[in-house]
Amino acid sequence: MTESDIDEMGPVDYLVIEFPADRPPNGSALPLLLDLVERGIIRVLDLAFVRKDRDGSVAGVDISEVGLEGEVDVTLFAEVSSGLLDETDFSEAGAALEPGCSAAVLVYENTWAAPLARALRHNGAELVASGRIPVQSILASLEKLDVEM
DSSP states (O other): OOHHHHHHOOOEEEEEEEEOTTSOOOSTTHHHHHHHHHTTSOEEEEEEEEEEOTTSOEEEEOGGGSOOOSSSOGGGGTTOBOSOOOHHHHHHHHHTSOTTOEEEEEEEEOGGGHHHHHHHHHTTOOOOOOOOOOHHHHHHHHHHHTOOO
16 A cells, blocks of 8 residues: 555544354344445455454454355455454454454445545644444433433
8 A cells, every 4th residue: 555545545443343152243234334335435444353262362263264144255355454453453352352252353444534534634634533422322312311313
């Protein structure tokens, strides 16, 4: 990736999505992820899977061994690897997991925001804080205000 490519990029986010030990991922979200990619909303930079054993050890899991089913061929994302994720990232992801659970680690570019991000960077602006508000928190706040959704 060149400096010019990086200048054109939108914000990059990551997600660690835990799957319960008794319900491993089934692939039902893959068509939705593929739809976001096909519509140019995001670009998947990395998609990897990790498992945390009952003894607390964490190991990467090959995407073809996750057992995903459905209409989307999971191997479509098997080749997605930007090199951003390393063993430290997998260890940190594993630290967030409950023993016996597995997780998808997704790193993606918000391509929808690339023009805005580029314009701000060219103007000398710099992102100094970022965050995400969990849906449960929004619902709890609205409930306190007695607002219906």
